[in-house]
Amino acid sequence: MDFLPGFHPVGVAQWALVVTSIGIVLLLSFLVLNSRQAGLSHIPGPFLARYTDGWALYTAWRGIHFHNKVHVQRGLQARYGDVVRTGPRSVTVFDPAAVPVIYGVRSKLDKGNAYVPFRQAGMTTSLLSIPDEKTHSQYRKLVSNAYSMTSLKGYEPYVDDMVNRFVEVCNQHAFARKPMNLSLWCQYYCFDVVSKITMGKPLGSMQGEGHDAYGLVQRVRAFGFYSGLVSQMPWLHKVLQDNALMRKTRPSPFMKVVGGTVQARLRAPDPEDQPRPDLLSHFVATHAGYPSLMDEKQVLIMTSGNLIAGGLSPSASFDELCRYLATHPGSQDKLYAELQQAQCRLPASYDHVKNLPYLEGTIREAYRLHSSTSFNLQRVTGTAGLELPNGVQIPPNTNIGCPAGAINQDVRVFGADAAVQPRAVDAARERNE
Template identity: 35%
Template structure:
């Protein structure tokens, strides 16, 4: 009888019980030890739904800038999440051997292959794995190694310019932002496989790779706010078993496998060009050589993962930076004029090759370098905090003790728009990188967070820098570029990477 009464009670009051448990959970979140005194949006302290909604809107980077200007260097953006806006915290959070580890946000961005999630240098939370893998592949990303492949970059530039001349000759507006992404894809293809991916030649999204990457970024940015849902969504371990075709959805992985298989087939048939056999300089050749010498050091799985990560991460971020550089110059004609004058002067003095080399740009075009740096400061490619777990003993950040286990991180958009570091932070002022005092320049450099910091600094940063330093001055030497609809601004959307659209331009060839 008593048992029946209890069951009846539970049935009658289930809704109230659930509501009560949720209320307790929300209150527990709100008054979490060590975090309840950190300011931020009230709702954010109760539930991760505030952060999820903010990211879903696609403008979270600007929201965080506003919050830090309102509340100061520490802002609570989730029940257990704190956004840090003090550049002095960079070496504390991201420095070597500081004990801050990556969070569950990152493994969501790994590939699935052979029915298993395959971690890469970016997604792995295992520091030992990261060290071992980075040691094996890092040399391929050094500027010295990349300069060996500079002629391959020039071959991409040649096709790029040829395609743009078609638009210029027919006086047809061109989506220069999209073509920059095509360019970035083909350059990554040359560095990775000694093979263009076909974007420039065909003038389209080959194998829907751009579309696939966009879908992956949207999923990662949203699910990354509530990563505990990932095992029930695309991270469900039953999915690859129940739907074996699921792995074919990843066009980047499929292209990588196709490229590797093609290279292996040519090698077996003896048709591979001499430079691509032993001692090839592209990443596939370098890493396969390591694999053949010591398969345990770099397995087939490792090679596939590193190659596909290159294609996934190397195109979007670089294209975003190049769009920002060009758009900001087009919006500031006086800066564009200074860039043109510098390029033309160096050209007249015979300092520039037919295809401007990386070294020439670095040495003879200092204002171009300042423009590139300033554009990436104003519009970093990554638009969310780079999350880390506070070590168990806790840490003091900005004068406040943060308990162990708290998720903290820095958003490049926040510190790059800090007036204490970058006076007049919302303005495009390339001169700040040339005319500032040594002391100010040192502070700005230490606060520059475009490629992250510490051992997890973006391993592909040299690829991006080489592309930008070469192609931007080349474009501006070749064409007069104007916005097709100057009264319309571009549109941006933060899906982990802050993507842009609307860079529609008119091109007029310049006389040289």
């Protein structure tokens, strides 16, 4: 039966095929053109990476999922050398000599779009995600006083309170011969410490049996996974953010408590229960002096950003440090002997422990073996491009970055045993000297 005269189903299928084919040809032409325009054909790298960031996205997913990020990075270096094209407009540099050229304060390279997912509430002024160096240094100057050595020493009593609680919990578990999830407690401890030095009060993670206050540990972990992926294809973040299903309509409990504290402190800058300055009091004082740049929203962004940035990396690093020490009893003994010889009391002051070489070496070694970032800290080459120390020319507007994990295991810097983890902590002192 002919319902629509002149309408043939086969014709529709043919049209669909033609339209799809044209779409594919246009897409492929765009990818090839985009790849050629980048001017990176002299840089070796995986075939797919020349045309699409999808390769980097997939590789990042594998690295996170199988916990073998550094292994993958080192495999790339072994195959393609020190400078590898990892995207149509992205280059990864494994040469340690390039680190100061890309990240040095004098280089002044802007940050790339990989930082877009780190914007808070879409604002472009959260310190971590400000792309251009000029604006970044303007905002950084506003708060640099809060991070000076004098200010940091002022926060020490806050940290001591948290150290005392952490040791109390460890003792309780030890005396009761009860197993303790040290990894989790490292996170509770670091988030409470950073909350105490930022807002003068802990989030409460170490109270009682310990718990993930405001679900922060869980949320930050999920965000680490998310940002590790979307930073490879930042336009994905925008698509997901604009999606009605993903859009958040209400602030999280964490943002509610931070927002409430910030508002209260903006209204009463020196409350009686605030015996000594914390980071927020510095931010509030800056607000009073520079209200247009450091407006109330900026105080909130600095506070919440600090809580997340300051809890996330230290907790992961502290967790690794404890793990290495727990699995290397010999190193533990050496460290304990050094602390005893220095007649350290609990909680030890920074001045008392700052010149202990084995302690310093152990901490540095844990940082070295644990790469805290899930993606290269991306920078963008300026209008003049960039010449790398090994002579390779990088054209303008190229995303460039060094993979911390692979660089930290580079034999040219750390010696032949750089990747041999069991010897790492014992070698700490030697490396530090």
